[in-house]
Amino acid sequence: MKQSKLFLNTLRENPADADVASHRLMLRAGLMRQLTAGVYTFLPLGYRVLSKIEAIVRQEMDNAGAQEVLLPAMQPAELWQQSGRWEDYGAELIRFQDRHDRTMVLGPTHEEVITSLVQNEVQSYRQLPVTLYQIQTKFRDEPRPRAGLLRGREFRMKDAYSFDLDEAGLDASYQAMYDAYCRIFDRLGVEYRAVEADSGAIGGEAGNHEFMVLSEAGEDTIAGCSHCSYAANVEKAVGQALPQADASQTPAREKVATPGTKTIEDLVRVLGVSASQIIKVVVYLADGKPVAACLRGDHEVNEVKLKKVLGAKDLTMASAEEVLRETGKPVGFVGPDCGLKVVFDRDILSIADGVAASNEAGYHDIHVVPNRDFPVPETADIRMAAAGDLCVKCGQPLRLFRGIEVGHVFKLGTKYSKAFGATYTDESGAERTIIMGCYGLGTSRVIPAVIEQCHDENGIIWPIAIAPYHVHIVPVNIKDEQQVKAAESLYHRLHAAGVEVLLDDRDERPGVKFKDADLIGLPVRVTIGSKIAEGNVELKIRRTGEVQVLTVEQAFETILGIVK
């Protein structure tokens, strides 16, 4: 492609309202433009990247034995009423009336449509297992679209659905998709982790993984082992229990005045203790009833875990007024023996010489020992995993990462097949419910996720598998006939050899061309300048910045080696 013909405007300035690197770079490098909040047009460069990602996804889905279909975006409301998601999905589900006043929705996902399809088409065990997938535009009316393609209202997604005879079949279908996802992200050339995710109300153990591209711009926090493959969403992550403390030398409990201390930090400062010595109490309302969570001051309550331990449907932290009403004490001065029901975190027992509130405004007790100075009848894991916790699988320390969720594989079980009566007749003639899994991958979200990992202060650094073109040929001066001739000749030779080349044939200053080349970020740049008089060109690797002076022939061979 000749750059003078390419529909491309790069932007010199950072666009307003784009505070995430990938969002800025996608606008500046002319990959996309916003039409309205959370809705983007893919321009030619951006569309090339998207289609390469989708081609990789398609290949790996096909290799895994999944069959491609295309389900409608327009769906009758009745399907969503049947599954119960008509209410559950809330305002994210886009709804409209058709000309005959039937209510329709725009598909944010396709469990309803595909389950009703399979219910009609599948009668016998002979027709199973089957995994169907599609790559399609989805609609989700996000309350706060942000960060460009990271959270939009119209986006591209691959979604697959597996249909199996039994749990063992689901396990196999799930594993095939899990493996395909690993191959996809390996091929995309990004650093990612498959993370155990909380399965919420549905799904069993080990039946719910999120695929996270590691990035500080991510909305999710992951605890991952520094040594083995263990990784889990921080809401789900578990470390080893800390060793119980030896408190045999701890002096007796003693009350001290701590007026005005409101936070853990205040106590650390006033008493000269470490946060890990503080016995923290947080008051909640679980289904409206007060309950206290007790854990170390350097740990955070994991509300998902606490909710499960309590078997509560609803859990909210008590306000200052509610704390006072339920305990009679002001916030910050409620101790573990406050009279409420208390759930103890298991690591509370790692405190040898602790500090606890005295249940009296302005006072704390020091030299407090759990199970000596107050009873700890039982404990549970109710906290967030923290950096340095030891991995449950291999004992090495966990680290905390932030990640961008780009894929999700999920054992659905029978939630939808039951709602739609999707059954099959087994070999004995009995009717059984089909077991389902679902597997999403945000193909358009992969673009910013990759850019978050692959950029520097000058622009994007494309992995070769999804670069819009492989090579950027930049003749420095297009009024120099020798440079232009050499550039065109190399362009045609590479093109004929199957290499995708962008030729910057614009009449621009070299500085402008180099800045644009770095911004667009093709893996290899060939600069053709005055050295061409001796038959030489400069080959620059965008990722490393490495520059080699080569003959045209050497450059040609080097590029073929990089691309193939």
Add this chain to the structure above:
Amino acid sequence: MKQSKLFLNTLRENPADADVASHRLMLRAGLMRQLTAGVYTFLPLGYRVLSKIEAIVRQEMDNAGAQEVLLPAMQPAELWQQSGRWEDYGAELIRFQDRHDRTMVLGPTHEEVITSLVQNEVQSYRQLPVTLYQIQTKFRDEPRPRAGLLRGREFRMKDAYSFDLDEAGLDASYQAMYDAYCRIFDRLGVEYRAVEADSGAIGGEAGNHEFMVLSEAGEDTIAGCSHCSYAANVEKAVGQALPQADASQTPAREKVATPGTKTIEDLVRVLGVSASQIIKVVVYLADGKPVAACLRGDHEVNEVKLKKVLGAKDLTMASAEEVLRETGKPVGFVGPDCGLKVVFDRDILSIADGVAASNEAGYHDIHVVPNRDFPVPETADIRMAAAGDLCVKCGQPLRLFRGIEVGHVFKLGTKYSKAFGATYTDESGAERTIIMGCYGLGTSRVIPAVIEQCHDENGIIWPIAIAPYHVHIVPVNIKDEQQVKAAESLYHRLHAAGVEVLLDDRDERPGVKFKDADLIGLPVRVTIGSKIAEGNVELKIRRTGEVQVLTVEQAFETILGIVK
């Protein structure tokens, strides 16, 4: 692909409500299923066909220098208000409120979005010309969805838009798209005509062609030359004027009683004349004022042409009451000298010895000669072209066809660029309006259009370029180990050679397998039966029914020859 694994149910019976062959066959061959009126799911076989069509379209767009983008389906209402189509599009435009109560539409087409994009991105003449295209799902709330994919509410479409400096540039962009369309339909292997279409309010001469796949199931009538390439929508088609008659021997006008004659057929029967001798008068209201159209009894008024001749905005045929009110005569007895303004068709002068109403109920005049017995001050072409009219280009007779519109290329001019202020600065620094063209191609509609041409009573007959698979291997008895072994071996060899093969490994009776194979309609069927004992198989060409008995090796080579 092994058929036992393929997500495919063929149907023995014709589905209710499917009265068009392609609709029936697409359902029966398991290419698609209806979700709701005019909205379909593409199943694996159907999706393979669609993606092959779209791949051909994409290649030819790229070859023509168009650049692929992807524009949003969700569009702000403001864009449509700006272009004026917010009202014009009526109930076909799907509208909805987003969660912040902004009104959005679902794109039925993308002139608004792309013109506003180009308005933002293009400043200089150096950035033009450019042609952008996308392949995408479109939404149009048809009042009466019908015939499966022939007229649906959600469908797939390629739409391209060209942006040029001037009319000459538009001519070149238009021609490039026209030629690309010809290559696309040639490659698809269907009989089609590029048909001059009426351009309605917009577009000049030769700036509006419909690409029609010829088929009786089509909604459009085309007049096409039997000899040269001339073809036009019947609303636009022009034949040569008929020779003027020599009336020198015609007797004098004579009044005869014709009581109860209401139609041309009645007159033909009662008077023993031919329809071509009858001088027909049809009364219209043009912008509310009465006007008569006068033409031969065997010709039909072309209201599009008549409207243009009159320069009228609105044209409706007068009711019987209106005829009586405006002329004082009952319908059927209004003559060419009725006192109203009369527009004469040019071929009225071909009548040597005519019959005209006497302007008196129950009477006609015979031996009437135009321009002798009533004045014909001027004539115009105001009729539909008819079979047998002579081609204006080559003089050979025209034929009438029915066709399915699958593509449309159109010179838009400045309609949208003016509405959105899409201008560029020319070399002299002056601001000029960009000139646009638009080019649609219904990729999903191509499927039924092809099937209408390519089927017989047993099923579909796929052209090889878009067949879901090239070859169907059918072992007659999968309990016969030799047959199965030979089938699998041929399957793997063909697959390795790049041939797409469907292997019917189902344990079904031969009759069922053959019926399904004919229905699905892959170009080549290899039947492996008892003759395999002598090393032979049967190769059947679906289109011709031709059957050859070949060795496995010969079959392999023959198939490679057909596919490559």
